[in-house]
Amino acid sequence: MKDLMDGNTAAAWGARLSKVKSVPCFPITPATEIIEVIASWEAKKEFTGEFYQVESEHSAASAALGSAMAGARTFTATSSQGLMLMHELLPMISGCRIPMVLVNVSRSLSAPISLWCDHNDIMAMRDSGWITFICERNQEVLDSIILGYKIGENKKILLPVLVNMDGFTHSFTRTEVDIPDQKLIDKFIPHQELEIGLDVKKPMTLGIPAMGLDYMRYRAQVNTAMLDSFAVIEEAHKEWEKLTGRKYDIIDEYNLEDAEAAIVMIGANTSIAKAAVKKMREDGKKVGVLRIRLFRPFPEERIRKALEKIDSIAVIDQNISPGIGGILYPEIKMAMYGTQKRINNYIQGLGGNFLSEQDFIDILNDVMKSKKDEKKWQM
Amino acid sequence: MTDAFNIKEEMKKEHLLTGGTFACSGCNPILGTRLVLIALGKNTILVNTAGCMTLTATWPFTPYKVPWVHGAIENGGALATGIYRGLKAIGKDKDTHVVVYAGDGATYDIGLQSLSGMIYRQEKVIYVCYNNCQLANTGHQKSAATPQYARTTTTPPPIGNQLPRKHMAKMMAMNSAPYCATACTSFPLDFIMKLRKAAKINGPSFIDLLAPCEPGWIVEPSQLINAGKLMVESGMWPLYEIENKKITINHKPKMIPVREALKIQGRFKHLTEEQTSEIQETVIKEWEMITKGRFWESEEY
Numbered sequence: 001m002k003d004l005m006d007g008n009t010a011a012a013w014g015a016r017l018s019k020v021k022s023v024p025c026f027p028i029t030p031a032t033e034i035i036e037v038i039a040s041w042e043a044k045k046e047f048t049g050e051f052y053q054v055e056s057e058h059s060a061a062s063a064a065l066g067s068a069m070a071g072a073r074t075f076t077a078t079s080s081q082g083l084m085l086m087h088e089l090l091p092m093i094s095g096c097r098i099p100m101v102l103v104n105v106s107r108s109l110s111a112p113i114s115l116w117c118d119h120n121d122i123m124a125m126r127d128s129g130w131i132t133f134i135c136e137r138n139q140e141v142l143d144s145i146i147l148g149y150k151i152g153e154n155k156k157i158l159l160p161v162l163v164n165m166d167g168f169t170h171s172f173t174r175t176e177v178d179i180p181d182q183k184l185i186d187k188f189i190p191h192q193e194l195e196i197g198l199d200v201k202k203p204m205t206l207g208i209p210a211m212g213l214d215y216m217r218y219r220a221q222v223n224t225a226m227l228d229s230f231a232v233i234e235e236a237h238k239e240w241e242k243l244t245g246r247k248y249d250i251i252d253e254y255n256l257e258d259a260e261a262a263i264v265m266i267g268a269n270t271s272i273a274k275a276a277v278k279k280m281r282e283d284g285k286k287v288g289v290l291r292i293r294l295f296r297p298f299p300e301e302r303i304r305k306a307l308e309k310i311d312s313i314a315v316i317d318q319n320i321s322p323g324i325g326g327i328l329y330p331e332i333k334m335a336m337y338g339t340q341k342r343i344n345n346y347i348q349g350l351g352g353n354f355l356s357e358q359d360f361i362d363i364l365n366d367v368m369k370s371k372k373d374e375k376k377w378q379m
Numbered sequence: 380m381t382d383a384f385n386i387k388e389e390m391k392k393e394h395l396l397t398g399g400t401f402a403c404s405g406c407n408p409i410l411g412t413r414l415v416l417i418a419l420g421k422n423t424i425l426v427n428t429a430g431c432m433t434l435t436a437t438w439p440f441t442p443y444k445v446p447w448v449h450g451a452i453e454n455g456g457a458l459a460t461g462i463y464r465g466l467k468a469i470g471k472d473k474d475t476h477v478v479v480y481a482g483d484g485a486t487y488d489i490g491l492q493s494l495s496g497m498i499y500r501q502e503k504v505i506y507v508c509y510n511n512c513q514l515a516n517t518g519h520q521k522s523a524a525t526p527q528y529a530r531t532t533t534t535p536p537p538i539g540n541q542l543p544r545k546h547m548a549k550m551m552a553m554n555s556a557p558y559c560a561t562a563c564t565s566f567p568l569d570f571i572m573k574l575r576k577a578a579k580i581n582g583p584s585f586i587d588l589l590a591p592c593e594p595g596w597i598v599e600p601s602q603l604i605n606a607g608k609l610m611v612e613s614g615m616w617p618l619y620e621i622e623n624k625k626i627t628i629n630h631k632p633k634m635i636p637v638r639e640a641l642k643i644q645g646r647f648k649h650l651t652e653e654q655t656s657e658i659q660e661t662v663i664k665e666w667e668m669i670t671k672g673r674f675w676e677s678e679e680y
Contacts, residue, residue, distance in 0.1 A: 021468035024461055050464040055496035059457035062450055062493065066426075066461020069448060072468040074461075088451055198446040198462060200422045200475055207427075207449035210438035 001179045007170030008033035010138040010177050011077060011103045011163070014145025016041065017185045018101070021049040021072035024063035026056055029115050030167040031079040031105035057082035061089035064100055068093075069198045069206060073149065073191060074100040079167060080107035080121045087125060093160045094129030094222055096206055097196060099152030100160050101145050102130070106267070107167040108351045116352020117167040119267060119319040122295075123327040125162070129222045131229055132296040134164040134266045136252065138175045140293075141165045143246060146180075149189045150236045157229050158196070159222070164295075168352065169268035184243050226297045233294065250294035251302050255281060259288035261368045262307060264332055265316035266292050269355050273316070276360035287364050292328075303335040312342045314367040318349040325375045342370050348378040384575060386568065389417050397442045400435040405600025407564040407590035407607065408432055408482070408509040414567050415478060415507060418574035421445055423476045424462060428455040428490060430482035431516045431592075432509065453489040455479040456497030459504040472503070476578055479506040483524035484514035487545050494585075498556045501582045505574065508547065508585070511592035519595040526615070527661075528654045529646045531595075536649035543661070549674070551585040552621040558584035560620035560629075564591070565607030569618055569629055576620070589616045597645020609640035614662045617669060626674050637662055 005013070011034045015023065025035040041047035050067070054060050057078050068074040078086060083104050093100065108118040122134065131151060133144045141163060148161035165171060196204060210218055230250070237248045254274050256262060263273045270291040280287045290306050292299070307313060313336070317326025324330070329345040336343060344367045349355050359378060366376075395416040402409040408431055416423060423445045427433055429452035435442055436449075450458040459479045466472040479494075486494060486508040497504055513531050514520040521531040527543045534540040552559040558580045562570040570588060577584035589610060591603040598606045610616040611632055618630040637659045641647040650658075668674055 022461070022465050024457075024464070050468045052460070052464060052500065054457055054460065054500075055492055059454060059460070059493050059496055062454035062457035063461030063464065065450065066448075066458040066463075067465030067468065068461075070462045070465025070469070071471070072465035074465070089454070092451065198424050198448060199471075200424065200446060203421075203444055203446045205436050205441040205443055205447045208436050208438050208441065209434055209449070214438045 002176055003179060004174045005138065005177045006033070006172050006174050007138045007141050007165045008105070008172070009037055010142040011145060011165065012037035013179055014142040015075040015101070016047060017180065017182060018073065018075070018146050018149050018189060019186070019191065020075040022064070022067035022074045023049060023051045023076060024054050024060045024067065025052070025076050026054055026060045026078070026082065028057070028079045028082040030107060030171040031077045031082070031103070033171065034077040034103060057085040058088065061086035061093070064102070065089060065093050065096065065098060068098045068100045069096070071193055071197050071199070077103040077105070079105040080109060083121045083125060084109065090125055090128035090130060092207065095218060097158040097225070098160065099149070099158055099194070101148040101152065102160065102162050103141070103145065104162055104164045105167045105171045106164055114351040115167070117169055117318070118350045118352065122164050123319045126296055129226065130160050130162045130296065131226065132162045132164065133293060134295050135170065135293070136268055136270045136291060138170055139177050139246070140248070141170060142177060142179070143240065143244070143248065146185055146189060147236050147240060147248070151229060151232050153189070153192060154232050155195065157225050157232055159225055159229065166268035178244070180244055188239065188243060229297060230299070248293065250299045251306060252291035252293050253288070253306050254291070255288035256290060256306055256310065258286055259310050260286045261312040261314070261364050262288045262290055262310045263314050263316055263360060263364065264290045264292070264307070264328070266295065266328065267318060269318065269349060272355055272357055273360045276357040276364070279357060280361060280364060298331060300335045303332065307336060307341070308339065310341070312367040312370070313344070314363045315343060315345050316363070317345060317347050320347055320350060329375070342367060343373050344370055345375040346378050347376070353379065386571065393444070395421060395444045397444070399440070400442045401437065402431070402435055403593050405593045405603045406431070407592065407603055408511060409435060410564050411507070411509045411570070411588050411590050412480060414564070414570050415480060415574060416445065418571040419476045419478065419578060422474050423478055424448070426450065426455055426459045426462065426477065426479045428452050428479070428481040428485035429516070430485055431511070432480060432482070433516070452485050454493050455481040455485060455490050456493035456495070456506065459506070460497050460500065460502045463502050463504055477504045479504060481506070481508055482515065483508055483510040483512060484522040487523035487547055494551070495554055498551055498554045498583045498585065503581060504583050505577045506583065506585045508587050509590045510587055511590050511595055513592070513595045515592050515595045527658065528650055530649060531646070539649060548585060548587045548621060552624055556585050557582045557623055558620070560586045561589070561616065561618055562586055563589040563607045563611050563616055563618060565604045566611065566618060566630065573620060595646065597648070598643060602643055606643055609635070609643065613637045613640040614666045615640055617666065619669065626669065628669065634666070
């Protein structure tokens with residue numbers, strides 16, 4: 001069934017189709033509508049799981065950990081300051097190896113307060129041990145939630161999954177979204193009991209203190225599971241394509257085959273960059289875009305392979321780590337280490353500042369004539 | 380007891396908390412855990428918040444034969460909420476007791492918001508605060524449960540702790556918990572009775588369990604049970620329960636002078652005569668308020 005819907009509604013549909021059983025939540029702009037939509041379904045008895053508004057995002061993440069540990073498929077959503085408040089729980093959830101899906105609607109961090117999008121919230125949790133998808137389209141948000149349960153609940157993985165969309169650009173913008181048939185989803189992600197969890201018939205101690213080398217072994221296992229998830233993600237993407245015809249990859253390569261310059265970025269603005277590239281291609285310029293869809297685990301090798309024949313690379317960071325620059329930039333430099341590439345960093349779009357096609361055209365022209373690697377602010 | 384529960388029979392059953400934990404000698408909070416498991420049995424999920432009891436299980440050892448989970452320090456109420464809701468969502472909540480066993484720092488201070496939310500939503504969770512009157516696990520700093528004038532490492536003598544403690548059971552009753560109580564590890568049957576009662580409530584319950592602490596109270600391990608008894612018999616820790624805002628006194632204290640209770644606790648060693656008298660006056664005033672139907676009047680505290 002196709003419908004026009006915004007990203008928040010698409011996220012709520014993702015949770016509904018996944019037949020989540022527990023939704024602890026706390027409202028925050030611009031993610032509130034996700035829980036409002038689920039609340040409206042609950043009122044109409046179309047959603048029969050446990051839906052409960054708690055007293056903070058910290059408590060929402062805590063309750064999410066609890067209910068997932070108890071064996072209920074769990075979903076919650078937040079944004080910006082809310083994700084920051086959840087932060088303490090994030091490595092705890094991955095450390096306990098408890099799968100769930102959390103949707104974050106990216107919004108800049110205070111102060112000053114801005115309701116508009118940038119990616120500092122999501123970048124701040126990159127080291128938390130969550131498989132992280134950063135979406136470009138509303139359809140991708142819906143699909144990634146379902147894929148998230150498929151991947152996270154895989155017994156070889158057992159990790160939580162974060163699905164990110166951009167505040168306003170996704171959350172409040174309607175686009176065409178296909179709602180897959182429930183029967184397909186039931187087959188794709190049937191409910192399965194976790195092997196770890198809280199069950200009085202099978203007592204287990206969870207979140208146990210572990211000191212020294214024991215601690216290190218636990219964290220090493222999280223890292224191993226993260227790396228193992230590449231194969232599981234690829235498999236899930238293939239199966240999804242067979243079911244729905246929609247093709248996903250961990251990176252999204254746009255006109256890179258013969259490109260001489262490319263933009264590397266994440267999120268909704270990639271669509272504008274692609275339009276810019278299309279325009280430049282009409283003028284005969286060989287340019288392309290690489291969007292990173294899977295941010296953690298970081299697809300280092302795939303990125304290197306995708307960019308290996310490209311001379312000039314412009315890394316767009318819609319975030320800032322004051323004192324170093326963009327956060328994606330050093331990761332791309334690491335992936336390209338040892339190659340003779342021009343790699344520039346462009347900080348832009350903080351606090352939702354609008355980007356036009358022309359901005360991306362300027363960036364591509366700029367990186368092609370750079371004599372050395374540069375870090376720039378576009379504002 | 381209204382139900383068929385025989386303490387002697389229960390004591391013969393398998394211990395759900397084994398020996399060999401890292402608890403201090405004479406630790407009363409671990410005794411409290413034992414009592415919880417005797418009262419509620421194997422269908423119990425224990426939710427721990429960061430504190431002394433967290434270190435009772437340390438990889439690769441666990442003394443718990445029931446499911447046990449440690450979350451953070453400030454989220455006992457929320458974590459338990461999630462566990463209860465999760466069990467409910469998959470139809471496993473019947474006959475399973477979700478019990479938070481949290482220290483007073485995690486309850487009175489940092490976890491108050493989470494506890495208050497849990498009670499406000501009427502989650503079916505038993506919340507037990509093992510109250511050793513301090514943040515003991517980090518080395519005995521003051522909490523909002525520390526008695527006035529007591530020594531802690533952040534309220535050292537000669538000044539001691541300047542602030543009177545919060546009254547949590549009362550506060551949680553006003554927070555709409557249908558069942559609230561105070562208890563003390565020195566009165567185990569009273570505590571067990573209260574847990575059994577809490578388990579029958581279709582909603583949240585809160586039990587504030589005074590649990591003397593050897594290094595924090597500076598009391599010989601052999602004297603800890605006695606120290607708890609003296610706290611109760613002096614009226615410093617009255618044992619009562621509040622059912623839908625109706626208060627019942629469970630043990631009539633002998634009202635021995637507080638001096639007797641204070642003198643065996645090293646944490647009060649520095650007290651002046653005036654401070655001791657002030658504590659005595661407060662205790663008498665509080666006891667009068669409880670017994671004369673003025674429990675809910677707050678201005679005199």
